[in-house]
Structure formats: structure tokens, C-alpha cells
Amino acid sequence: DADVTQTPRNRITKTGKRIMLECSQTKGHDRMYWYRQDPGLGLRLIYYSFDVKDINKGEISDGYSVSRQAQAKFSLSLESAIPNQTALYFCATSTAGAETQYFGPGTRLLVL
Amino acid sequence: GDSVTQMEGPVTLSEEAFLTINCTYTATGYPSLFWYVQYPGEGLQLLLKATKADDKGSNKGFEATYRKETTSFHLEKGSVQVSDSAVYFCALRGAGSYQLTFGKGTKLSVIP
Numbered sequence: 001d002a003d004v005t006q007t008p009r010n011r012i013t014k015t016g017k018r019i020m021l022e023c024s025q026t027k028g029h030d031r032m033y034w035y036r037q038d039p040g041l042g043l044r045l046i047y048y049s050f051d052v053k054d055i056n057k058g059e060i061s062d063g064y065s066v067s068r069q070a071q072a073k074f075s076l077s078l079e080s081a082i083p084n085q086t087a088l089y090f091c092a093t094s095t096a097g098a099e100t101q102y103f104g105p106g107t108r109l110l111v112l
Numbered sequence: 113g114d115s116v117t118q119m120e121g122p123v124t125l126s127e128e129a130f131l132t133i134n135c136t137y138t139a140t141g142y143p144s145l146f147w148y149v150q151y152p153g154e155g156l157q158l159l160l161k162a163t164k165a166d167d168k169g170s171n172k173g174f175e176a177t178y179r180k181e182t183t184s185f186h187l188e189k190g191s192v193q194v195s196d197s198a199v200y201f202c203a204l205r206g207a208g209s210y211q212l213t214f215g216k217g218t219k220l221s222v223i224p
Contacts, residue, residue: 004155031210040216040217041216042116042201042214042215042216042217043156043201043212043214044214045211045212048210048211050210058211090155090156092156094210099144099146099161099163099205100146100158100161101158101212102158103148103155103156103157104155105153105154105155106154106155
């Protein structure tokens with residue numbers, strides 16, 4: 001079983017809808033991250049969390065919110081989806097002080 | 113702020129050819145440097161890393177050397193295989209920072 005899982009893997013939604021992307025991990029890591037990937041732009045950090053009570057904005061947090069329901073779960077919400085939020089979204093985890101982040105398989109989101 | 117610049121793709125090589133993907137960075141202090149690989153339909157996986165000047169990271173036949181004097185971390189492989197076809201991302205983590213800064217990615221296609 002994968003250590004970092006994301007659901008759904010693919011999602012099509014309409015402008016103005018609220019949607020939630022979920023991330024779960026079995027690695028026991030305390031830190032979790034949400035990134036978006038756009039063609040030709042690499043990955044950009046949306047939000048990150050160092051533990052259950054800690055939420056921090058990343059580079060591009062506008063239009064997004066997150067919830068850290070438990071150490072193993074970190075959800076990303078689009079309150080009112082817009083077409084330029086069409087992208088590939090990745091969740092990642094790491095331990096405090098560790099160099100390496102471990103990525104989930106991604107969620108491909110299309111906003112019409 | 114920190115930034116990573118890597119060569120534009122796509123790169124197409126024949127099997128057994130030599131590979132170089134250039135990566136240069138801008139950062140204060142001594143960042144840690146990474147190469148991540150993204151195979152089709154999958155999330156990012158750490159390929160190799162280097163945490164201080166002159167360190168060489170290596171994995172699966174790939175190598176990269178941390179060059180402080182030229183602020184570079186070029187990825188090389190002596191003989192590529194079809195299975196190396198993927199998108200490669202150079203990234204850095206600033207000294208004392210949690211955050212990864214990614215380059216835009218370079219798509220490699222290896223043909224038989």
C-alpha cells in the first residue's frame with residue numbers, strides 16, 4: 001500500500017463549486033504539505049502544516065483553505081473553484097528536520 | 113528569494129546516450145539540493161540529494177555534484193534507458209528552511 005494517498009485521483013467540477021481534496025499518510029510524519037503543479041511552472045506550495053494545530057500559508061494560498069484533521073490527514077478545499085485552479089495537486093509529507101519530502105500520486109483537477 | 117533554474121525541455125535521447133540536465137540556483141547561505149523524478153501518472157520521488165558543497169549525490173546511475181562556486185547541481189547519467197523517461201525537477205531547501213523551491217521541470221524522453 002502507498003504511504004501517501006490522495007483522493008480523488010481525478011475530479012471535474014464547475015466554476016463556483018466547493019470541492020475538497022484529501023490526503024492521508026501512513027508514514028507517521030508530522031509535517032504535511034499541499035502543492036500545485038502547472039505545466040512549465042514546476043511545483044508551488046499552497047499550504048503546509050507542522051502538526052495538528054499548526055497551519056501556514058505557502059506561496060499561493062489565495063482561494064484555498066486547509067484542514068489538518070489528524071496527524072495522518074490533511075485536506076485542501078477550494079471554496080469557490082475557478083478555471084485557473086485547474087492543475088495537478090500534490091500532497092507531501094516529511095519529518096521535522098528531515099531533508100526529504102514524500103509525495104502522493106496527485107489529484108488532477110479540471111474546473112470548467 | 114530562493115530560485116532554481118533548469119534547462120528547458122523536452123529532451124529526447126536515444127537509448128545508451130549520455131544525459132546532462134543543467135540546474136543552477138540562487139539562494140543565501142548553503143542550501144540543500146535535490147533532484148526529484150516524476151514518472152508518467154505518478155507523484156514525485158526523490159532521486160538524489162546533496163547537503164553541502166562538493167557533495168555528490170548518486171542513485172540508479174544518476175549523479176549530481178553540489179558546486180558552490182558555480183551555484184550548480186547538474187544531473188548526469190552515462191547511459192540512459194527507456195525506463196528513465198520522466199520529468200526531472202531540480203529543487204533546493206534553504207538553510208534553516210522547511211520549504212522546497214522547485215525548478216520548472218525537464219521532460220526526458222528516451223527512444224529505443
